[in-house]
Amino acid sequence: MAVDVGDSFFLLFIFLFSTLIFFIFHLSKKKPARSPPSPLALPILGHFHLLSSALPKSLEALARRYGPLMQISIGSSRFLVASDADTAQQILRAQDVEFASKFVFAPSHHNIFKEAEFVNAPYGTYWKFMKRLCMTKLFAGPQLDRFYHIREDETMKVLRSLWKCHQLGEPCDLSTKLTALTNNMLCRMAMSKRCSKSDDQAHEIREMVRDTMMCGARLSFAEVHGPLKHVDLFGNGKRLRTALRRFDGLIEQIIKEYEDDCGEASEEKDVMDILLETYRDPNAEIRLTRDQIKHFFLDLLIAGVDTTSASMQWAIIELLKHPHKLKKLREEIDTAVGSTRLVNESDVANLPYLQAVVKETLRLHTPGPLLRRKCNSDCEINGYDIKAGTNILINAYAIMHDPGTWKDPDEFIPERFMAGVGDDHHMELKGQDFHFLPFGSGRRACIGVAHAAIVMHTAIGGLIQCFDLKGAEKVDIKLVTGYSGAIANPLVCYPIGRLNPTVLHVK
Incomplete structure (x- = not known):
């Protein structure tokens, strides 16, 4: 049978035209990807011109203008920055698996x-x-319990060395x-x-x-x-x-x-x-x-090492800057522990103000102000489309200084964590409440939180119990640059002995 060439071209035209119409219709129904807002970027530099050496504070200031989820470029690297508790909860709990990887900053x-x-x-x-x-x-509980004597021994070494400085007036x-x-x-x-x-x-x-x-x-x-x-x-x-x-x-x-x-x-x-x-x-x-x-x-x-050490230094600095709070903590230790033995790990449960001091220090001077995550698969946050491979920064500093959550967020107020006194006493260190993330949350939370908490409570408690630390309140406080919360200048002081740790009973 003869094939009509004209009919063939007509059928081909109909097929191609129908296909084109189908794709145009399909694309018109597909919603365009929504990206989080972003400040105006400079070529090559990105948003360098908007960032200071205190990166968490810079990002907090930008978030006030561009919202709790924004896009930031630092040179050739792009990041999404989450700056409120609700967005952090979506990333760290609701979609924890999708954000269970970390990028390397x-x-x-x-x-x-x-x-x-x-x-x-x-x-x-x-x-x-x-x-x-x-x-x-x-780092399971039984293994940490087995290392009790190591923590006790090293804490005593520090207290003895401070007592020696007291004796020599150095x-x-x-x-x-x-x-x-x-x-x-x-x-x-x-x-x-x-x-x-x-x-x-x-x-x-x-x-x-x-x-x-x-x-x-x-x-x-x-x-x-x-x-x-x-x-x-x-x-x-x-x-x-x-x-x-x-x-x-x-x-x-x-x-x-x-x-x-x-x-x-x-x-x-x-x-x-x-x-x-x-x-x-x-x-x-x-x-x-x-x-x-x-x-x-x-x-x-x-x-x-440095994160735990820096947190203890900040606690001492804040207590010395607020003598009435130092007096309150010392009175609690003297009442619960006495003057014949050194404060130890088993005492911490009976020292609620010491616990509040540690929590407030970690809130005000968080050791990990920026939490890093990487998106493993395409997903949606706050109505924005997030592509797999996207780098995420969760600004824990901004979250724990949010005036919508914390009254006087830049002030050192341990009482906010006291039961019957403050509204935030229920918040714990493990990141279950997304307004308080000193050690992160979710699968990638800090695995050493239990050890760090033990060390901080007993070391701070022992220092306050045994010494007055003169001169430390005059230290020129300066943060290291970048996204760390560490102190740049050494914390130098004159320890004045109250109780001699070398003669106190340990238990």
């Missing part, structure tokens, strides 16, 4: 431990395995002593077979971690997020890699010493013992690598 391309991170690991098999290991073996750098306290506790908990023999090993580890953090801090925002981020213009990346290699060599040496001693009986297992058992176990769900073990200790020390 740091120079990751200089990290020699490639893909060995735990704290910043993507949400997946390795992270879930390590989180379970932490919660069931490394000033004391409280910043250094509290940093050494938290560092030595973690090192002994993690590697007690090595770090319990002398303070030298713990000090060496601390110095290497400090060098690593200082090298990382020298890298500017432009070097981390700018268009030339892979070009080491000033050699800071090289110095960071050198510091990491030194840390790698020391921890490798310690691992080998543990392996050589593996046949020796041990009364209690420290963190290194537990990790090496998993490393050697052929039936383990995840076969840990040596780099993963090394980076775990680096994460542990970076996350747990």
Whole structure:
């Protein structure tokens, strides 16, 4: 049968025209993607011109104008910033799985431990395995209880050193002593077979971690997020890699010493013992690598030392700035504990004002003012479309200084956390109330919150019980730049003895 060419072209035209109409109709029904509001950005720089060295405060100021969810560009990097409790709750609870990964707000391309991170690991098999290991073996209640004597011993060392300064009439750098306290506790908990023999090993580890953090801090925002981020213009990346290699060599040496001693009986297992058992176990769900073990200790020390130390320093500063609140806390300790023994961990439950002081310090000077998340799949927040791979910053600083939630949010008022006095007494440290997020919330909340809380309560309680700290109220308070809440200047004071810790009963 002959084919009419004209009919064929007509049918083809009808098909193409119908297809075009279908797609136009389909696209017209599809809602356009809605993006969160954003300030006017500059080419290349993005919103650098709107940000100060105190990043959380800068973002808080922008949020007042652009809303609780906004888009910010820092160089070549883009972020969504959540600045209120309702938006934080959607991200950290309602859609926690979609936001269970973290992005790296740091120079990751200089990290020699490639893909060995735990704290910043993507949400997946390795992270879930390590989180379970932490919660069931490394930082579970029974394991923390076993380390009681380490915390007690290190706290007594600090109090004795302050008493010696009192006797000699010498000033004391409280910043250094509290940093050494938290560092030595973690090192002994993690590697007690090595770090319990002398303070030298713990000090060496601390110095290497400090060098690593200082090298990382020298890298500017432009070097981390700018268009030339892979070009080491000033050699800071090289110095960071050198510091990491030194840390790698020391921890490798310690691992080998543990392996050589593996046949020796041990009364209690420290963190290194537990990790090496998993490393050697052929039936383990995840076969840990040596780099993963090394980076775990680096994460542990970076996350747990300076943040806890800075929080204790802020508590002392605020109490000295508010003598009537210091007097109230001291009277509570003297009444509940007395003058014949030192305040200890079991006393904390009977010291509600001490608990309130710690909570208010963490609210006012949060150790983690910006919480980092990464969107794992397309979703919707506040009516805006969020694409997979989007980086999220949750401004915990703005949330915990929100005048809509907190009366006089910039004032130090521990009473707000007292039952029968303040409206916020029910808020706890674990992030169940999204107006109070000192340690984050959800799957990626801080795993060391229980340890940090124990250390803060007992150390602050012991210092206030045993000493008047003169001169610290005159310290020039200055924050380090960036998104940390740490103090830049040392907290130097003259300790004046009230009770001699060397003769007090410990229990």
